[in-house]
Amino acid sequence: MLIHFLQLLILFNLDYLEFRFFYKERNLLIDIFIQELAAIEFEAFEEEKEFLKAFVAKNNFSETKFQLLTLKYKHLYNSYKEISHPFQNWNKKWESNFEIININQFCSVRASFHLPTNKKYDIIINPKMSFGTGHHETTRLMAKELFNYELSNKSILDFGSGTAILSIISEKLGAINIDAIEIDEQVNKNALENIKINKASQINVITGTGKDIPNKKYDFILVNINRNTIIKEFNYFLNSIRSDSVLILSGFLYSDVNYISKFLKKHNLKIINSKMENNWALLIVKFF
Template identity: 35%
Template sequence: MNYIEADLKLEPDFTEIIMAELGEASYESFVETEDGLLAYIQEGDFDQQKLDDITAKYQDLTTIAVTWKSLEKKNWNEEWEKSYEPIEVGDQIRVRATFHEPDSAFKHDLLIQPKMSFGTGHHETTWLVMNEQLSLPHNGLSIMDVGCGTGILSVLAAKLGATSLLGFDIDEWAVENTVENFEMNELSLETEVFQGTIDKVQENKIFGGILANINRNILLSEIPKYIQHLQSGGWLVTSGFYETDQADIEQCALQNSLKKLRSNTRNQWACVVFEKI
């Protein structure tokens, strides 16, 4: 399958937002450039009108110039890996690929096989969730990872003392990569990963903590379902939405017996932590 390369000239402040928008539109990998962003999508999934619609949403705020071209088939994972750099969350977490040397200065060393998707730690929302995990209880808890992506949040949960993990994603590649990353990090706890949604989680499965780094619409639709699997006093971390959507998420949570503990933002993205009353 050939790929389409979209070349977007834009201001740095809008890179992460556009990257997230394109990610939801089936773009698989991204490379930041001096002028903006290169985005890659399989030729069969490319829709020029959709690309134009995404950039048009921001034209009143900034100038975005877009060109695209078809590329011959090649190993884009390999190309992406060349530009992958470790991610640091404060002075405690470092997410690295196997081709990076470990750094003993960090308490938590997370290994990842970087491929063409979100969840590598580079996206703002992944950083936000990991940052919140550091101050949440994990020891002895079962953790559910909604839309697990690469499974990096689950890996951190394991390192923070979780006793079992359940992760799921609608993307087959994400499931395979999560399993791969679990094995790479030599997790010794009980794990389960499947392709699907919250509807496939057994009714009797109850968790002490739930990680939900998805998007606004899915959260608003599924928070009531998450609560059914969350023990009293358990925590729910939500992210994957903009600051402008935070009020809607908080209102939905309030209507479903959740109490807001705190929130945080990073470059227009938001993360809110709740507790089940």
Template identity: 35%
Template sequence: MQYIQVTFSFAGIEEYQKDLLIAELADIGFNTFEDTPDGFAGFIDQAGFDETRLTSAMLQFEGEFEYQYTVAEIAAENWNEEWEKNFEPLIIDNQCYVRATFHPSQPQYAYEIVIDPKMAFGTGHHQTTTMMMEYILAADVKDKIVLDMGCGTGILAILAAKRGAGSLVAIDNDEVCYLSALENSDLNNISNIEASCGGKEVIPDTSFDIIFANINRNILLDQISDYSKVLKAGGSIFFSGFYESPDLDMIRKECESFGIRFIDRKKNGEWVAARFKKD
């Protein structure tokens, strides 16, 4: 599979502006981002790239900062070689050690996750994934039935499985992510994750105790009604992929219309994760 790499360089950009731009790019199909000395690079599969949509997204930031970008085709295997050069292991809450296949094991941690991203989002390094993993480490997931929407590499479902979840469904609309979730489940000797490729239409007719959804505000707002249909009374939803203002209030209001109550939130930089419960 071929990918498009769009490399941005900036002058005078603030960190929150960079985060806002990344969120806009995610809305139009970019699924992986990598910091560079002058900005960042975004990756999108070639079939989903439309430079007209990119230009339209950039217009929202006209006059706020100076930028340039270049577009190049890149093969998936080349991207993964570059990723391997820069990936560093990650430790979350001194409990979970996330590493690549080429890093040594660290058995002193309670949970070790091996990730090979294959262009899929979610190695734990992004603030949204980190906060969701912190929630999972603190939650009671033992024997629970779990749905992971927008699963990316499958890292959230894998951590929940390692913490004793009974059965898990992992869904992503990107075939690369779907295949990555399957591969990473095997790498971690996880056998109780059922992965599916698609969107809300492939959510099974199952009652879930817990739902993870680390996507973006617009998709979350569109899918909350679907989550409410399959979430058990008393069940929890953990959301991330958005900002505190105005995103959290919008998501909170939509959840309340379906009897899903806001409990608390985490914040890391400009990004927010939040916990909700169905009454």
């Protein structure tokens, strides 16, 4: 998925190159440009008011492919500049930059070094190497969405659970029997710490992928992962839903919604609502 630069640096201890493209104007072609950059190994993107930042690991950078692409899209920007980011202790920087996030009027997310907030749901996440703090649009979209349902006694599958933020919020909203599945064992160690610090007790953390989802049906399935992983793992999600289950998907750009919508239709599923924040999408999906 297209993740934020600091989160990327925490995941991979590498030297990175940043390219800053100064827009002529922000239009939808920029999303296509981003996708093409992603196809030549760019891993993170951040948009500012007047420019796009695109990041690539120095090891993976191909000057030839980059030149071809910048030529193809040169009508989109006035100029670009290259900035080098040698490896440093980004985790420290990320942690020291971690600002409290307000999900909504009832819920905030903070690290344990912050003072408690006065929100009813004062969630503590110490992310270490993991994704899921509420700083990314997709996590915020997912977390906010949870407040639109009556979750009391509902079962949850949190697929690609990262810090376990969505599982923790779900439990605070009354959910029980929460399975949090995450491919990365280190990330799960962090999830367990977050679960403990938030005094959650309904969350079963599983290291694995789609094939490791317990063989049962859930009331809600939460998936915040990139488009291709959603599609790759989709048959496993299908096994886990009943006719009245709600599937909440995010982790992709709004420009991907059409593609995903066609894919869902083939499985007799339809999008009943959608949300967007800064070009990132969230879809609420049910059976026809």
